[in-house]
Amino acid sequence: MSPIAIGGRTRSVDREAWALRIALTLMLAIMAAAILLPLWSILSKSVEDRAGAFVGLANYAQFFGTPALAQSIANSLFVAGLTTLIVVPLAFVYAYALTRTCMPAKGLMAGIALIPILSPSMLPAIALIYLFGNQGMIRELLFGETIYGPIGIVMGQVFYCFPHAMLILTTALSLADARLYEAAAALGTPRRRVFLTVTLPSAKYGLVSAAFVVFTLVMTDFGIPVVIGGRFNVLAIDVYKQVMGQQNFQMGAVVAVVLIIPALASFVVDRVVQRRQVALLGARSVPLVPQPQPARDWAMLGFCAVVGAIILGILATAVFASLVRLWPYNLSLGWSNYVFEDFDSDGWSSYFNSLRMAAATAVFGTLFVFVGAYLVEKGKGAGWARQVFHLVAMVPLAVPGLVLGLAYVFFFNAPDNPLGGLYGTMALLTICTVAHFYTVAHLTATTALKQMDPEFESVSASLQVPFWRTFLRVTVPVCLPAIVNIAIYLFVNAMTTVSAVIFIYTAHTKLASVAIVNMNDSGAIAAAAAMAVVITATSAGVKLVETLVSRVVLRRSQRWRAR
Amino acid sequence: MTIAGVIDVHGARPNGSDGRPPYLTVAGLEKRFGSFVALSGIDLAIPEGEFVCFLGPSGCGKTTLLRAIAGLDRQSSGTIVQAGRDISDLPPSRRDFGIVFQSYALFPNLSVAQNIGYGLVNRRLGRAAIAARVEELLGMIGLVGSGDKYPAQLSGGQQQRVALARALATRPGLLLLDEPLSALDARVRLRLRGEIRELQRRLGVTTIMVTHDQEEAISVADRIVVMNHGRIEQVAAPEAIYRTPASLFVAGFVGTTNFMTGVRSAADRVRVGGFDLQVTPGDAMGTGQVCTACVRPEDFVIRNVCPDTPNAIQATIEAVEFLGAVVRARLGSPQLPDLPLVADFSLNAVTDLDLARGRAVTVALPPERVRIFAGLPE
Ligand SMILES: Nc1ncnc2c1ncn2[C@@H]1O[C@H](COP(=O)(O)OP(=O)(O)OP(=O)(O)O)[C@@H](O)[C@H]1O
Ligand SMILES: [Mg+2]
Numbered sequence: 001m002s003p004i005a006i007g008g009r010t011r012s013v014d015r016e017a018w019a020l021r022i023a024l025t026l027m028l029a030i031m032a033a034a035i036l037l038p039l040w041s042i043l044s045k046s047v048e049d050r051a052g053a054f055v056g057l058a059n060y061a062q063f064f065g066t067p068a069l070a071q072s073i074a075n076s077l078f079v080a081g082l083t084t085l086i087v088v089p090l091a092f093v094y095a096y097a098l099t100r101t102c103m104p105a106k107g108l109m110a111g112i113a114l115i116p117i118l119s120p121s122m123l124p125a126i127a128l129i130y131l132f133g134n135q136g137m138i139r140e141l142l143f144g145e146t147i148y149g150p151i152g153i154v155m156g157q158v159f160y161c162f163p164h165a166m167l168i169l170t171t172a173l174s175l176a177d178a179r180l181y182e183a184a185a186a187l188g189t190p191r192r193r194v195f196l197t198v199t200l201p202s203a204k205y206g207l208v209s210a211a212f213v214v215f216t217l218v219m220t221d222f223g224i225p226v227v228i229g230g231r232f233n234v235l236a237i238d239v240y241k242q243v244m245g246q247q248n249f250q251m252g253a254v255v256a257v258v259l260i261i262p263a264l265a266s267f268v269v270d271r272v273v274q275r276r277q278v279a280l281l282g283a284r285s286v287p288l289v290p291q292p293q294p295a296r297d298w299a300m301l302g303f304c305a306v307v308g309a310i311i312l313g314i315l316a317t318a319v320f321a322s323l324v325r326l327w328p329y330n331l332s333l334g335w336s337n338y339v340f341e342d343f344d345s346d347g348w349s350s351y352f353n354s355l356r357m358a359a360a361t362a363v364f365g366t367l368f369v370f371v372g373a374y375l376v377e378k379g380k381g382a383g384w385a386r387q388v389f390h391l392v393a394m395v396p397l398a399v400p401g402l403v404l405g406l407a408y409v410f411f412f413n414a415p416d417n418p419l420g421g422l423y424g425t426m427a428l429l430t431i432c433t434v435a436h437f438y439t440v441a442h443l444t445a446t447t448a449l450k451q452m453d454p455e456f457e458s459v460s461a462s463l464q465v466p467f468w469r470t471f472l473r474v475t476v477p478v479c480l481p482a483i484v485n486i487a488i489y490l491f492v493n494a495m496t497t498v499s500a501v502i503f504i505y506t507a508h509t510k511l512a513s514v515a516i517v518n519m520n521d522s523g524a525i526a527a528a529a530a531m532a533v534v535i536t537a538t539s540a541g542v543k544l545v546e547t548l549v550s551r552v553v554l555r556r557s558q559r560w561r562a563r
Numbered sequence: 564m565t566i567a568g569v570i571d572v573h574g575a576r577p578n579g580s581d582g583r584p585p586y587l588t589v590a591g592l593e594k595r596f597g598s599f600v601a602l603s604g605i606d607l608a609i610p611e612g613e614f615v616c617f618l619g620p621s622g623c624g625k626t627t628l629l630r631a632i633a634g635l636d637r638q639s640s641g642t643i644v645q646a647g648r649d650i651s652d653l654p655p656s657r658r659d660f661g662i663v664f665q666s667y668a669l670f671p672n673l674s675v676a677q678n679i680g681y682g683l684v685n686r687r688l689g690r691a692a693i694a695a696r697v698e699e700l701l702g703m704i705g706l707v708g709s710g711d712k713y714p715a716q717l718s719g720g721q722q723q724r725v726a727l728a729r730a731l732a733t734r735p736g737l738l739l740l741d742e743p744l745s746a747l748d749a750r751v752r753l754r755l756r757g758e759i760r761e762l763q764r765r766l767g768v769t770t771i772m773v774t775h776d777q778e779e780a781i782s783v784a785d786r787i788v789v790m791n792h793g794r795i796e797q798v799a800a801p802e803a804i805y806r807t808p809a810s811l812f813v814a815g816f817v818g819t820t821n822f823m824t825g826v827r828s829a830a831d832r833v834r835v836g837g838f839d840l841q842v843t844p845g846d847a848m849g850t851g852q853v854c855t856a857c858v859r860p861e862d863f864v865i866r867n868v869c870p871d872t873p874n875a876i877q878a879t880i881e882a883v884e885f886l887g888a889v890v891r892a893r894l895g896s897p898q899l900p901d902l903p904l905v906a907d908f909s910l911n912a913v914t915d916l917d918l919a920r921g922r923a924v925t926v927a928l929p930p931e932r933v934r935i936f937a938g939l940p941e
Contacts, residue, residue, distance in 0.1 A: 458668070
């Protein structure tokens with residue numbers, strides 16, 4: 001021990017503390033540039049006139065005073081409300097079947113229900129056009145109504161939102177306390193009353209949360225109405241039209257800010273619900289193990305099979321649409337619609353752009369997310385800075401993709417922004433996508449880190465091992481399953497997302513999901529279907545590889561988990 | 564085993580104040596969490612090679628003090644000097660200690676050998692030297708041949724030993740143990756505390772162990788630091804803590820004590836209810852002051868007591884409890900109404916005098932065994 005150290009800080013003392021501080025500062029600065037400043041610029045844009053002068057709420061007054069735009073609000077609320085009313089009960093029964101019954105083929109049913117997550121939201125809309133469009137296969141079922149409009153939007157949204165609601169409700173329903181059911185049974189309570197007095201109340205937070213999430217998804221989704229909305233205007237389309245069509249950035253900003261409201265409400269409700277739900281299940285709860293009831297179990301299987309068949313049917317329709325040479329005139333099958341060069345000048349290159357962007361999002365996003373979560377959870381000192389980081393990480397969940405994309409236009413395209421060089425690059429698309437999906441990834445990482453012994457860092461300090469060594473040697477390996485999950489989550493979302501990137505892609509960085517919108521606009525709907533199928537296949541392939549890899553590699557590297 | 568029994572087994576110990584220079588000195592230490600004062604006025608000197616226990620009720624600040632010494636939670640004010648070096652402002656990585664946590668905090672993805680060698684790897688030791696040291700430590704904790712296992716494959720007691728070996732691998736000057744045994748079942752705990760003590764003697768490493776188990780502290784420590792409400796109540800050898808507690812809190816926290824609250828009526832008298840208790844004079848307490856007399860159960864005398872023996876009390880045995888070598892009796896006396904007394908009698912006395920429930924007895928309290936403290940018990 002050198003006597004120089006007496007009473008003071010030596011250089012190497014500060015090395016670790018400074019490394020932590022610098023990393024935290026740097027990452028906070030990046031978060032500010034990627035999330036907070038763009039949002040600020042969209043807020044300020046909404047209170048400026050075209051010349052950039054402050055006009056207060058004049059734009060908002062104008063917005064609400066324009067009958068066509070006010071009509072869009074009503075339309076958006078209508079389709080969002082109707083979709084919520086349809087999806088939540090369907091998803092509840094489906095989740096109930098998966099968690100509370102002894103239905104056969106649970107794994108298969110759970111897998112099928114998740115398929116829509118792997119697809120861009122345009123896919124169900126395209127499939128619906130093939131089914132119910134003017135030349136649709138079964139358009140008679142609409143009794144003369146048109147699919148282009150609220151009917152088509154709601155049908156597409158039900159497909160697209162179903163897995164999101166189902167996942168939330170599965171979690172809620174799997175947190176059951178068997179003791180409550182035993183008590184009810186001991187009192188001779190009839191089944192229906194048990195359902196009404198025990199099951200529903202314990203799932204109520206999940207139901208509320210699912211309803212808000214679905215409502216927000218519909219309000220802010222762009223892919224389905226752009227394909228199948230026809231002349232039925234919704235807010236998400238208005239943003240796009242105001243900005244891309246009329247170059248009216250101020251009005252676009254106003255609509256975007258209005259779109260934040262349901263997302264923000266949903267975010268707050270979700271936070272409250274999460275807290276309550278944890279409290280519901282005490283440490284002494286006994287998990288409920290469902291008992292076989294053949295009549296109920298088979299009825300549930302029937303229900304799930306119908307829902308599953310519809311999901312698979314829509315997917316199969318899209319695949320079929322992509323393979324038919326010229327619907328409905330030439331029904332021979334082939335790959336001609338996959339020759340994207342014939343429909344879109346960018347051809348396959350937009351797909352490869354998507355692959356590159358998704359890979360970059362998965363790699364750099366996971367890296368950033370995990371290091372950030374580590375600093376928040378395990379960093380020493382700078383308590384307020386770590387709290388701020390955590391708060392900023394929560395923001396993206398309350399910001400619809402459309403809003404984020406538009407915010408990026410305003411912020412990064414501003415002439416005086418030193419970061420303006422990023423505009424139009426693949427890097428900016430990647431940053432935007434990471435920011436868009438940051439919250440869920442961040443929460444996954446913090447949950448994994450919270451489960452680690454809080455004293456690992458203390459032990460390594462006492463052994464004079466620098467914290468970054470323990471980070472690489474212990475923290476990362478122990479959290480590997482969560483890290484893989486985050487990477488896959490980011491990859492799949494980067495492949496399918498359209499709402500944020502539609503505003504900031506350029507000729508050189510066009511993505512596959514944007515190509516779908518473009519090809520659909522230009523009437524090449526079969527090619528659009530083909531591209532949607534390619535994206536879905538890619539996501540599914542990555543998921544499949546992940547499953548196989550975690551079976552083999554993860555099991556080997558996680559050997560220590562076995563007792 | 565009773566506390567008195569533990570002391571008798573081990574006998575007297577060096578009390579640490581024999582002129583050796585302190586290895587670790589804590590002076591004027593204070594720790595605040597916001598407005599909450601977790602530690603205040605902590606002064607402590609620990610000689611080299613001593614085994615010290617921090618003992619106190621839950622929340623009294625034992626862990627906080629240990630973590631301040633380790634540098635894991637910086638103190639709000641005060642200084643810490645270790646081996647002549649002021650370490651008050653050093654981060655843990657610049658201090659010289661090994662630590663074992665209650666949870667052990669073994670790295671789950673590293674094997675036992677990798678865990679033990681964790682601190683050796685970055686010390687510019689050769690691969691062979693590290694392997695040899697790990698082997699040596701595995702031998703020391705009796706786990707030779709288990710180096711390739713993972714922590715999850717070990718029992719709680721084995722994990723605890725691995726954590727100990729990891730902490731000792733780099734030969735630290737100070738070993739810190741935060742309730743290292745509390746996660747284990749009673750039998751393993753008893754064996755391991757002996758092993759820890761044995762190892763500490765052999766290596767001569769200055770050791771601080773936090774515990775809230777008084778029996779554990781008494782059986783392993785050279786000196787015990789009794790803490791309460793973020794302050795040190797007493798620092799002394801286990802026997803001194805037991806026989807001459809420095810405060811009412813210590814008297815009540817360590818071992819069993821009869822509290823008799825009364826008023827000082829004369830220099831050698833305390834009036835408890837209607838009873839005049841004779842005590843040894845010599846403290847500074849004035850007459851009329853409220854005070855509490857403390858008596859250990861084993862200090863009651865039952866043989867050769869006559870009515871004019873000092874502090875003779877007529878009582879009835881209300882309940883007896885068989886504790887092995889001794890029998891614990893609850894005594895009710897009309898002289899001390901509503902004040903049941905707990906007295907221990909040897910099995911011999913019980914047989915000879917035919918002590919049983921309902922027996923009327925006369926017991927005496929030798930004045931020199933009665934300790935007086937100002938105020939009321941907590
Ligand atoms: N980080 C903290 N923030 C606020 N208060 C704290 C913090 N850590 C400890 N305390 C408080 O300081 C007091 C002492 O805590 P400490 O953990 O040192 O107790 P302890 O003696 O080790 O108790 P136990 O036997 O339960 O482990 C407690 O009242 C505790 O609530
Ligand atoms: Mg403690």
